[in-house]
Amino acid sequence: MSSTIAAISTPVYQGGLSVIRMSGSDSLRIADNIFVGKTAPSAMAGYTCQYGKIVREGRTLDDVILTVFRAPHSYTGEDTVEISCHGGVYLAREILKLLIENGAEPAPAGEFTKRAFLAGKLSLTQAEGVLDIISANGERELVSARAMRDGNLSKNIHSVAEDMVKISGNLAAWSDYPDEDIPDADTTHLGNDLSEIINRLEHILNSYDKGKILRQGIDTAIVGRPNVGKSTLMNQLLGYKRSIVTENAGTTRDVIEESVRVGDFVLKLSDTAGIRDTNDPIECIGVDLATEKLENAELVLAVFDSSEELTETDREILEKIRNKPHIILLNKSDLPEKVDPEYFFDKYILSVSANSGSGLEKLPEMIAEIFKLGGSTDSAEIYINERQRSQVQKALDFVRLALSEYHSGITLDAVTVYMDEALNALLELTGERATEAVVNNLFERFCVGK
Numbered sequence: 183m184s185s186t187i188a189a190i191s192t193p194v195y196q197g198g199l200s201v202i203r204m205s206g207s208d209s210l211r212i213a214d215n216i217f218v219g220k221t222a223p224s225a226m227a228g229y230t231c232q233y234g235k236i237v238r239e240g241r242t243l244d245d246v247i248l249t250v251f252r253a254p255h256s257y258t259g260e261d262t263v264e265i266s267c268h269g270g271v272y273l274a275r276e277i278l279k280l281l282i283e284n285g286a287e288p289a290p291a292g293e294f295t296k297r298a299f300l301a302g303k304l305s306l307t308q309a310e311g312v313l314d315i316i317s318a319n320g321e322r323e324l325v326s327a328r329a330m331r332d333g334n335l336s337k338n339i340h341s342v343a344e345d346m347v348k349i350s351g352n353l354a355a356w357s358d359y360p361d362e363d364i365p366d367a368d369t370t371h372l373g374n375d376l377s378e379i380i381n382r383l384e385h386i387l388n389s390y391d392k393g394k395i396l397r398q399g400i401d402t403a404i405v406g407r408p409n410v411g412k413s414t415l416m417n418q419l420l421g422y423k424r425s426i427v428t429e430n431a432g433t434t435r436d437v438i439e440e441s442v443r444v445g446d447f448v449l450k451l452s453d454t455a456g457i458r459d460t461n462d463p464i465e466c467i468g469v470d471l472a473t474e475k476l477e478n479a480e481l482v483l484a485v486f487d488s489s490e491e492l493t494e495t496d497r498e499i500l501e502k503i504r505n506k507p508h509i510i511l512l513n514k515s516d517l518p519e520k521v522d523p524e525y526f527f528d529k530y531i532l533s534v535s536a537n538s539g540s541g542l543e544k545l546p547e548m549i550a551e552i553f554k555l556g557g558s559t560d561s562a563e564i565y566i567n568e569r570q571r572s573q574v575q576k577a578l579d580f581v582r583l584a585l586s587e588y589h590s591g592i593t594l595d596a597v598t599v600y601m602d603e604a605l606n607a608l609l610e611l612t613g614e615r616a617t618e619a620v621v622n623n624l625f626e627r628f629c630v631g632k
C-alpha cells in the first residue's frame with residue numbers, strides 16, 4: 183500500500199514533551215531498528231506502551247515512551263507508532279531524522295488525517311471537524327467542532343441526500359416507464375418534498391454566518407462624543423490581559439492588540455493602534471461619525487455619559503447607528519444619573535462604569551443575543567465552514583431550480599437532472615464523491631503531524 187510516514191506532531195518549540203508519530207506498514211519494523219526496551223515494538227500488542235531508549239549507532243539519543251497502535255485500530259487505520267520524548271526541538275528533529283534514515287518518509291501536512299479519510303475512518307466533514315477542534319478559540323467553537331468530528335453534520339447531510347435519492351428514484355420510475363401505472367401521488371407530493379429539502383438545506387446554511395462570527399471575530403466600532411469614556415472603555419476591555427488575543431501573532435494580522443476577547447467572542451476594535459499613538463480615542467467618533475469604520479462595523483458600541491444630559495451630538499450619533507447592530511452603553515453609572523434612559527428605545531442597553539468595569543460582564547450575553555448565538559452550548563449547533571457553505575449553497579440552488587421546473591409543469595426530466603446535480607454537491611461535501619483536488623486542498627490546511 184502507501185509509504186510509511188513520520189512527523190513531529192507537537193509544536194516545534196521547547197516544552198515538556200514532544201511526540202513523533204509514524205504510520206504505515208513499515209512502522210513497527212522501523213521502530214524495532216531504533217528502539218531498545220524489554221520487548222521489540224513489533225512484538226507489542228496494540229494500545230500498549232513501553233519505556234525504553236532511542237539509540238543511534240549504539241549511542242542513546244533519549245529515554246522515551248513508545249506506544250503501538252495496530253491496524254486497523256489506529257487513527258489512520260494503519261500500524262502506528264508514537265514516540266514521546268523530552269520536549270527539545272533538536273532532539274525531536276534528530277529522532278525524526280533517525281526514522282527517515284530507517285525508511286520512513288516525512289509526512290506532508292494533514293497526511294495522517296488524510297489517511298484516516300482514505301481508510302474510511304472519517305468523512306471529509308469529520309476531518310474538517312478535527313481541523314476545527316485544533317483551531318477552536320472558545321467553548322461554542324469547540325462544541326461545534328466536536329459535533330462535526332463526531333459526524334453530526336455528515337449524518338445531517340446524509341439524511342437530506344437519502345431523501346433526495348428517494349425523490350429521484352420516484353422520478354426515474356415515472357420518466358422511465360411513463361406508460362406504466364405509477365401512482366400520480368408520487369408527483370403530487372413532489373412540490374412539498376422539494377420545499378422541505380430546501381428548508382433543511384437553508385437551515386444548515388444559516389449556521390455559516392454564526393460560525394464566521396466565532397471564528398473570525400466581530401468588527402466593532404466604539405463611538406461616542408468626546409469625554410464620554412471611550413478610551414477608558416477600550417482600556418478596560420484590553421485590560422484583561424489574558425483576554426487579549428495573541429494566538430494570531432505573526433500570522434495575518436499586523437495589529438494584534440486590536441482584538442479583545444469578550445466571553446466567547448472576539449471583538450476586533452477598529453484602529454486601536456491609532457488610538458494608542460495619538461491618545462485621541464477613536465478618531466472615527468464624535469461629530470465625524472459618518473466614517474468608513476462605522477459603515478464597515480458589524481457591531482457598534484455606542485457610549486453615552488449618563489451623568490450628563492443628552493447633547494445634540496449624542497442625538498446625531500443615535501441617529502447614525504440606528505440601522506446597525508448596536509449596544510448602547512450608558513457610562514459613568516457610578517455618578518448620579520442625569521440622562522433620561524427613556525430616550526433610548528433600544529433593546530440592547532447597558533448601564534456601565536468603564537472605570538471599574540461594572541456592568542460590562544453582561545456584554546457577552548447581549549452580543550450572543552444580537553447575533554442569535556443564544557442558548558446553552560450543550561445544544562450543539564454546527565457552524566459550517568466556507569467549503570461546506572459553498573457546497574450546501576450549490577445543492578440548494580439546484581433544488582430550487584428543480585422546484586421551479588416542477589411548478590412550470592412541462593416535463594419532469596429537468597427536475598431529475600437538477601436533483602442529480604444537487605445530490606452530487608452534497609456527496610462532494612461529505613467526500614463520497616469528492617475529487618482528488620478537493621481532498622488534497624482540504625488536507626493541505628492541516629498542520630504537519632496531524
Ligand code: GDP
Binds near residue numbers: 413463
Ligand atoms: P473619551 O474622550 O470618550 O475617550 O473619554 P475618556 O475615556 O478619555 O474619559 C473622559 C473622562 O471620563 C476621564 O476623566 C475618565 O476618567 C472619565 N470616565 C470614564 N469612564 C468613567 C466612569 O465609568 N466613571 C467616572 N466617574 N468617570 C469616568
